[in-house]
Amino acid sequence: MSVDDFDRLEDLAYEAALVPELWPTALSRLAEYGEARGGVLFSVDDVAARWTASESVHSIMQEFVDGGWAARNTRMSNGMRKGLHLQPRFLTERDYYDDDGDLMDDVLHREFFFPRGVGYSCGTLAQLPQGDLLCLSFERDRSAGHADYEVVERLNALRPHLVRSATIASRLGFERVRTAVDTLNHMGYAAAAISGAGRMLLCNQALDHVNELWTTAGGERFVLFDKTAHEQLYATLGHISGSAGVRSIPLRGATGTVRHVLHVVPVRRSAQDIFSGSAAILVFTAAVTKEGNPALLQVLFDLTPAEAEVAYRLSNGNKIDRIATISGKSRNTVRNQVAAIMDKTGCGRQAELVALLARLGAAMF
Known part of the structure; x- marks a missing residue:
């Protein structure tokens, strides 16, 4: 490989930091440089691993993730146990495993990698400033065996650029979230960005104005004083990448009065943008409805029209039978809609829902 090849790969790595969709191409070119079948990039935070891969090994890594093999990744566990994530160099199976006998007996290789024609790798671990653990691995054919010294050194020369590229991507993702939180502050909304495990990553000044609603526990974990709302928040974070679950949560004070609603806004990434550690932005809004305005109720609690x-008719004292008659719907349809409203507002009983709606309509600030 020439100096020009090295320079082109260096440039491509930095381009991928700015354009995440370039990572599969970059990993493919880097794999060729490292005499491997393909490349994989993992970003692991306190909740999950996000990944991308070159086309040549994408299906294998999809099976790896879907089959739960990530939880049994002995490369990662051995590397962490031996402190290899603190060593700024590329590693091979000779580093992760004590000898070839251990490698051949390893369940990950015996049952997953070897049957798919791979199993030898040249990879590196790095801790990024935003808290993610980076894992970059070039997967070699089983028939190719261990990467030789020249290949490892070739990749070691590129490593500072690869880690720097990932750091830039991580920082850019973080700054996009910071901009959103700061913009909400200028609009008068209290907001915070949290990870999937609930760790508060950053917040705006307006959050201090609602400090009677929240606090932080060990490890900067975000805690709501309203226990029901707290449970709903973490249930939502548990499936934040999907479309189901509560997205707007009523926050009750000591007297049971709802004066704020917490909106959980997922931080969306492009398919290859794997470095943003934030899972959601939390936005607090005052829970005020005028004359039971159904449009505002819809916004506050993610209700369908x-x-x-x-909900509007319930707040005006109508019973289910009356609502069914007025709307021309069956009683079962209205009951199902009431059940959906109760799920979205965190109410356990219909009487609690009616009281909640009444309090919202009467709230004064």
Whole structure:
């Protein structure tokens, strides 16, 4: 490989930091440089591993993740146990395992890698400033065996650029979230960015104005004083990447009065943007409805238009049978809509829902 090849790979790595969609191409070119079948990039935070890969090994890594093999990744566990993540160099199976006998007996290789024609790697671990653990691995054919010294050294020369590229990508993702949180502050909304495990990553000044609603526990874990709301928040974080679950959560004070609603806004990434550690932005809004405004109820609690109309009629004292008659729906349809509203507002009983809606309509600030 020439100096020009090295320079082109260096440039491509920095381009991928700015354009995440370039990572599969970059990993493919880097794998060729490292005499491997393909490349994989993992970013591991306190909740999950996000990854991307070159096309040549993408299906294998999808099976790796879907089959739960990530939890049995002895390369990672051995590397962490031996402190290899603190060593700024590329590693091979000779580093992760004590001898070839241990490698051949390893369940990850015996049952997953070897049957798919791979099993030898040249990879590196690095701790990024935003807290993610980076794992970059070039997967070699089983028939190719261990990477030789020249290949490892070739990749070691590129490593500072690869880690720096990942650090830039991580920082850019973090700054995008910071900009959103700061913008909300200028609009008068209290907001914070948290990880999937609930660790508070950053917040704005307006959050101090609602400090009677929240605190932090060990490890800067975000805690809501309203226990029901707290449980809903962490249930939402548990499936933040999907479409189900509560997204707007009523926050009750000591008297049971709802004066704020917490909106959980997922931080969306492109398919290859794996470095943003934030899972959600939390936004606090005052829970004020005027004359039971159904449109505002819809916004506050992610209600469908039909659910918002039912909630509005409930707040005006209508029973389910009356609502069914007025709307021309069956009683079962209205009951199902009421059940959906209760799920979204965190109410365990219909009487609690009616009281909540009444309090929202009467709230004064």
